[in-house]
Amino acid sequence: MPESVFLLMDRAKSAARAQGKRVIDLSIGASDLPVPGELIAELESAARDPATWGYCLKSCTMRFLEEATRWYAGRFGLELDPSTQALSLIGSQEGLAHLLLAVADPGDAVLIPEVAYPSYWGAAALAGLEAVPLKLGEDLLPVFEELDPGVLERARVIVLNYPNNPTAALADRAFWARALAFAEAHDLLIVHDNPYIDMVYEGEAVSPLVLEGALERTVELFSFSKSFHMGGFRLGFALGNAEAIAALEAAKAPVDFNQYLGIQRMGIAALRLPPDRVLRDVQVFRSRRDALVEAMQGCGVPVSRPKASMYLWLKLPEGMDDVRFALRAVEHAGVALAPGRGFGPGGHGYVRFALVQPPEVLAEAGRRIAALLD
Numbered sequence: 001m002p003e004s005v006f007l008l009m010d011r012a013k014s015a016a017r018a019q020g021k022r023v024i025d026l027s028i029g030a031s032d033l034p035v036p037g038e039l040i041a042e043l044e045s046a047a048r049d050p051a052t053w054g055y056c057l058k059s060c061t062m063r064f065l066e067e068a069t070r071w072y073a074g075r076f077g078l079e080l081d082p083s084t085q086a087l088s089l090i091g092s093q094e095g096l097a098h099l100l101l102a103v104a105d106p107g108d109a110v111l112i113p114e115v116a117y118p119s120y121w122g123a124a125a126l127a128g129l130e131a132v133p134l135k136l137g138e139d140l141l142p143v144f145e146e147l148d149p150g151v152l153e154r155a156r157v158i159v160l161n162y163p164n165n166p167t168a169a170l171a172d173r174a175f176w177a178r179a180l181a182f183a184e185a186h187d188l189l190i191v192h193d194n195p196y197i198d199m200v201y202e203g204e205a206v207s208p209l210v211l212e213g214a215l216e217r218t219v220e221l222f223s224f225s226k227s228f229h230m231g232g233f234r235l236g237f238a239l240g241n242a243e244a245i246a247a248l249e250a251a252k253a254p255v256d257f258n259q260y261l262g263i264q265r266m267g268i269a270a271l272r273l274p275p276d277r278v279l280r281d282v283q284v285f286r287s288r289r290d291a292l293v294e295a296m297q298g299c300g301v302p303v304s305r306p307k308a309s310m311y312l313w314l315k316l317p318e319g320m321d322d323v324r325f326a327l328r329a330v331e332h333a334g335v336a337l338a339p340g341r342g343f344g345p346g347g348h349g350y351v352r353f354a355l356v357q358p359p360e361v362l363a364e365a366g367r368r369i370a371a372l373l374d
């Protein structure tokens, strides 16, 4: 499983640190900005409220789901029913893994872009599904045309994610219209994993649920980990097709009793924050992106500015091995990156930088990597 290259990196970082070396760690995509103080206050008061201490069944998630659907309608103009078209999640990663278990049978195929968030491959394996990589085009978006008819026959689900981790690709409405037409032609459920919805620097993040006919076959997963830096709190929600949501709810029932109510209250407060609070943090990531890109360009590395997400996806010179390069980067440049192959078969020969350090540190890392490439 792709996880092993991350373990390898972890060992390389520990070994470098054990030798007293300082490592600039850009290998993990966890937001390092603080959780807004209002949300922490909400959790503190919830922890003192005995009404939050017990198991939390569906009815106890309804205020959260009402807020999630209100937020979605305010942002995208589509009203959804919180009791049938929404479900609370313990993070979007948990939701996606259970959704694949819920909507496909062992032996079915799931279509995953050849470079994708590593958890998709593991979730497919857990559900006994055949994970079929979709080729990416020049624009880093999947090409739907080149698929084997036998695979299409077995395929039940397509998993997409824009703004993307790790490629930073952003999909426009025209792409989503193509994806929906493809899903309709082959009777697929679209699962859109959308944790980077706010992390857009140029253009806009599209929610495919609003496309005509999309509610028939789409589930979107939203997260509090990136927009509100709540990764450790584990909170998200699913919106979309009622039948798929009901299947997900049924699959989760034997596993969990939803996230702690106090954390759901944090989520409600987060969705009510004025939008400029989120935008302010997005500006922080934009300035980090600019610092890294400008430092590398200044050293003659031809990188372009990612339009979205919190990553830079770098193609290494032809024939260079991504794992070996990432290990050398730790040892000789003191910079930890994620080797591309950890994201799937299309990631060989790439590395991913996560923008999780201040601009001057990223610029230093960029210069050191440029020197190593040289």
Ligand SMILES: Cc1ncc(COP(=O)(O)O)c(C=O)c1O
Pocket: 029, 090, 091, 092, 093, 094, 117, 161, 165, 193, 195, 222, 223, 224, 225, 231, 234, 235, 236
């Ligand atoms: C594409 C993608 N999906 C899901 C997650 C995890 O989200 P959550 O913390 O809501 O489970 C991440 C985290 O990096 C991600 O990059």
